[in-house]
Amino acid sequence: MTADGVKTMKQVLVVDDSSVIRKVAKRILEGLRFEISEAENGRIAIEACMRRMPDAILLDWNMPIMDGFEFMRELRRLPGGTDPKIVFCTTENDVAHIARAMHAGADEYIMKPFDKDIVRSKFEEIGLIRF
Numbered sequence: 001m002t003a004d005g006v007k008t009m010k011q012v013l014v015v016d017d018s019s020v021i022r023k024v025a026k027r028i029l030e031g032l033r034f035e036i037s038e039a040e041n042g043r044i045a046i047e048a049c050m051r052r053m054p055d056a057i058l059l060d061w062n063m064p065i066m067d068g069f070e071f072m073r074e075l076r077r078l079p080g081g082t083d084p085k086i087v088f089c090t091t092e093n094d095v096a097h098i099a100r101a102m103h104a105g106a107d108e109y110i111m112k113p114f115d116k117d118i119v120r121s122k123f124e125e126i127g128l129i130r131f
Helices: 019-031 042-051 068-075 095-104 116-125
Strands: 011-015 035-039 056-060 085-090 108-111
Touching (some): 019 056, 042 056, 068 095
Parallel strands (some): 011 035
16 A cells, blocks of 8 residues: 555566567466566566565576576565565575575476466565465
8 A cells, every 4th residue: 555545566587598488478477467567588577576566476497687686686685585475486496596596595386388377376484476
């Protein structure tokens, strides 16, 4: 809520080098009543976070220029950078890979490909959606 009592939408930054994944994620998240911004790599995502820190980040792990791990390390050093919930997306399903991401600061993870039910469930688990 804003000071005048108007309910504001939570903002999610979708970070993925695939325009198709960004488009699918945007459609799903808009359907869940989130405001969406996009970045195609971690460097652009850091710049976006410096302009406006999102409430949550849907983060690809394997990207050129700056991968998800490097992005999280840099994000968490920014003022307010510990606030966003991070849900990382990956095609990797080995436990060590997932554990590394969670240890690095991710709040939850989603396996690709994902759908609306999976995204809703994960966002509920981390407290971004309340029903």
